[in-house]
Amino acid sequence: MNFSKQINNVSSLQFFQLFRFGILFIISICFAKSHLTISEIGIYEKLIFLSGAISFFWVNGVIQSLLPLYNNNKTFAKTNKSPVLFNALFISIIFSIIIISILLITEKNSSSFLISTTEIPYKWLFVVFFVVSTPAFLLEYVYLLLNKPRSIIYYSLLTFSLQFVAVVFPIWIGYGIKEGLYGLIAVSALRLIWLIILVLKNSKPIISLSFIKEHLILAAPLIAGALISGSMPYIDGIIVSSNFDNATFAIYRYGARELPLAMLLANAFSNAMLPEISENNDISIALKSLKEKSKRLMHFLFPISIILIIISHWLYPIIFNPQFIKGAEVFNVFLLLIITRLVFPQTILLGLKKTNILLIVSIIEFIIKLVFSIWLAKYYGIVGVALGTLIAFIIERAILITINYKYLKINPNQYIDIKWISFYSTLIIIVYFFVERNIYGF
Known part of the structure; x- marks a missing residue:
C-alpha cells in the first residue's frame, strides 16, 4: 500500500x-x-x-x-x-x-x-x-x-x-x-x-x-449546543448520585465512557468534511464522499466495538478491580453509541450553515435524555441512565436525518451506506443482548 x-x-x-x-x-x-x-x-x-x-x-x-x-x-x-x-x-x-x-x-x-x-x-x-x-x-x-x-x-x-x-x-x-x-x-x-x-x-x-x-x-448556536451536550455527563452524575450510593456512583463513572478511538475518528472526520460540503457547488459530490468515507470508518470501528462488548466483563476486573465489574454493563451500553457516531446528518447541516436547527435539536436531545435516564434508572439502575443517553442519541440522529430529507431534499441513501449501517447495527445489538441477557431477563 x-x-x-x-x-x-x-x-x-x-x-x-x-x-x-x-x-x-x-x-x-x-x-x-x-x-x-x-x-x-x-x-x-x-x-x-x-x-x-x-x-x-x-x-x-x-x-x-x-x-x-x-x-x-x-x-x-x-x-x-x-x-x-x-x-x-x-x-x-x-x-x-x-x-x-x-x-x-x-x-x-x-x-x-x-x-x-x-x-x-x-x-x-x-x-x-x-x-x-x-x-x-x-x-x-x-x-x-x-x-x-x-x-x-x-x-x-x-x-x-x-x-x-x-x-x-x-x-x-x-x-x-x-x-x-x-x-x-x-x-x-x-x-x-x-x-x-x-x-x-x-x-x-x-x-x-x-x-x-x-x-x-x-x-x-454551536456554542450553546456544545454547552448543552457537554453538560450531559454532569446531569448523569447528578441522577446517579441522587439515586445511588457513592460506590455505585464510582462504578458508573468508570463505565460511562465511549470508545475514545470512535469519538476521535468520527469527530475529526466530521470536521474535515465541512469545507468540502460548504464549498462544493454540486453537493451530491460531497455527499458521495461522505458516504464512502464513513463506510470505511464502519468497517474499522464496528468490529472493535463488538469485540469489546464480548470481552468487557472479562477485561474490567483486570484493568480496574473485581469491584468495578458492574461498570462493564454501563460501558457496553456506551459502546452502542457507535451506531449514531458513524451517521453524519449533522455534518451536512453544519456545512450548509443551518446551525440554529442543530441548537434546537440539541435542546430536544437534552430533554429526551433527562426523561429517559430518570425513568429507566428505576428499572435498570445505572444501566438505565446509560440507556437514556443511547435513546437520546438515536432520536437526535433520526430527527436530523428527517430534517435533511424533508426540508433539504437530501435522501439518507445519498450520504449513509444503509446496507452496512443496518448490518453492523443489527449485529452489535444482537451481540449486546446476548452478552447482557441477564440484565433484561432473557
Whole structure:
C-alpha cells in the first residue's frame, strides 16, 4: 500500500487527534509511575480539566463555524490571503481573555463548582497557560483549510513529542508539577507563535467587524449546543448520585465512557468534511464522499466495538478491580453509541450553515435524555441512565436525518451506506443482548 496516497485532510486530522490522545495518555502513565503523589497528579489533572471545562464549548463553536465560512462568507471574496483566518485568530484570543477574566473575577465560586477548591492551584501559571494554549487549537484547522494535510501530521508529531518531553522530563529528574507546567506553557507558547506566523503568512491582518459578526452569528448556536451536550455527563452524575450510593456512583463513572478511538475518528472526520460540503457547488459530490468515507470508518470501528462488548466483563476486573465489574454493563451500553457516531446528518447541516436547527435539536436531545435516564434508572439502575443517553442519541440522529430529507431534499441513501449501517447495527445489538441477557431477563 502506498501510504502517501492515503494522506488527505480527513486522515491527517484523524491522525492528529489519535496522536494527541496517545501522548496525553502516555503522559498520564508516566506521572503515575513517577515520584509524584496521587494528590499532586490530581492537581495537574484538575488544571487540565478546568482549562477544558471553560473552553470546550466556545472553541468547538468557533472552529466548526470557521470551516464552512472560510471560502463561503458574505464579507470577503475568495482570495489567496483572505482576512478570514486573522479574524478567527482575533476572535479566539479575545474569547480567551474574556473567559479567563470571568474565571478570575468569580474564582471562589467557579473553582469550587468546577474543581472543588476555593482557589485555583498555581493560579497565574494556569492563567498564562490558558491564554497561550487555547487559541492554538485553531492551528491544525488552518492547515486543513489551506489543504496541507502533511503539515498537520508534521505539526502533530513535532509539538506533541515536544510536549511529552517538556512535561515529563522535569518530573522524571525529580522536579514537581510546577516545573511540568512550565514545560507545558513553553510548548503552548510555541504553538501560538507558530499559529500567528502561519496566519500572517496566509491572511491579511485586517479586523473586520462585519465578518466577526457573521462568524459569531453562525457560531452562537454551536456554542450553546456544545454547552448543552457537554453538560450531559454532569446531569448523569447528578441522577446517579441522587439515586445511588457513592460506590455505585464510582462504578458508573468508570463505565460511562465511549470508545475514545470512535469519538476521535468520527469527530475529526466530521470536521474535515465541512469545507468540502460548504464549498462544493454540486453537493451530491460531497455527499458521495461522505458516504464512502464513513463506510470505511464502519468497517474499522464496528468490529472493535463488538469485540469489546464480548470481552468487557472479562477485561474490567483486570484493568480496574473485581469491584468495578458492574461498570462493564454501563460501558457496553456506551459502546452502542457507535451506531449514531458513524451517521453524519449533522455534518451536512453544519456545512450548509443551518446551525440554529442543530441548537434546537440539541435542546430536544437534552430533554429526551433527562426523561429517559430518570425513568429507566428505576428499572435498570445505572444501566438505565446509560440507556437514556443511547435513546437520546438515536432520536437526535433520526430527527436530523428527517430534517435533511424533508426540508433539504437530501435522501439518507445519498450520504449513509444503509446496507452496512443496518448490518453492523443489527449485529452489535444482537451481540449486546446476548452478552447482557441477564440484565433484561432473557
